Amino acid sequence: MKLHGIDFTSAPSRRKGITVATGHLRGDSFLLESLDTLPDNAAFAAWLRRPGPWLGAFDFPFSLPRELVETLGWPTEWAALMRHVAGLSRAEMRETFKAFCDARPPGNKFAHRATDYPAGSSPSMKWVNPPVAYMLHAGVPQLLDAGVSLYQLHPGDAQRIAFEGYPGMVARDITRKSYKNDQRTLQTPERQAVREIIVEALERGAHRWGIRLEAGSHRDALIADGSADLLDATLCAILAAWAWQRRDAGYGLPPFDALEGWIVGA
Known part of the structure; x- marks a missing residue:
C-alpha cells in the first residue's frame, strides 16, 4: 500500500505547489520514498487519478461545521453540501461566512x-489566516471529480482512499515553537533548528501516534525547507501510516458526524 501525505495550497x-510525501509502512516505521x-491543479488532478492501492492524508478540511450549515439552510447531506459549496465563488463564500x-x-x-477541538485546527469556515475555507473550496471538488473514496463521507474507488489530515497537530505534539514561514526573510536559523527537533522526534517515534520516520536521503531536505511544505507533507504521511496500521479498526477514527468529517489521528 502506497501511503501519501499531501500539503495543499488553494492556489x-x-x-x-502542492507537495506530496510518499512511502510505505514497515512495522511501526514509515519509509519515506519520495517528495x-x-x-x-491539472497536475494534482492527474496525480489523484493514479491507480491504487493508495491511502492519503490531505491537509485541507473536508467539510464545514454543522452549526454553520444548518444556520445557513444549506444541504445537510455531505455530497449535496459539497456540490453547493463548489457552485459558489470564493467571494460569495467569503461574504456569506463574514455575515x-x-x-x-x-x-x-x-x-x-x-x-477541531482535539486536533487544535482552525475553523474550516475561516477565509483568512489561514484561508482553510478556500482550501476546502479548491480541494474537495477535485477529490470528488477524481472518484476517490472519502472514508465514511463519500464512496468511491476503494483502492484510492482519502482522509483529512492536519500536520500542525503532529508538530505541536512535539514542540510549540514556530518551525516555518513562507516569507524567505523569516526563514530563520532558529526555525530550521526547530524543524530538526521535529524530524529527530519523528525518527524516534516520540509523539503520540508512535510511527517512526525513516527519511533516508530526504532528511536534509525536510530540515532545510524553510516553508516546511516538505515537512508538513511528511507529517500528513505519518498520519496516513497510522491510519493504515489501524485499517481493521476503522482506521483509528472515533464515531463522528458524517456531515462534518474527522481529522485522522485526532
Missing part, C-alpha cells in the same frame, strides 16, 4: 466542527 504555482511538488460571523458575539464568531 498552486511553480513557486509554491514531489505539483505545480498546478454569519458578524451576527455573532465577540469571542464566538466562528462555528467549529467537533474534530
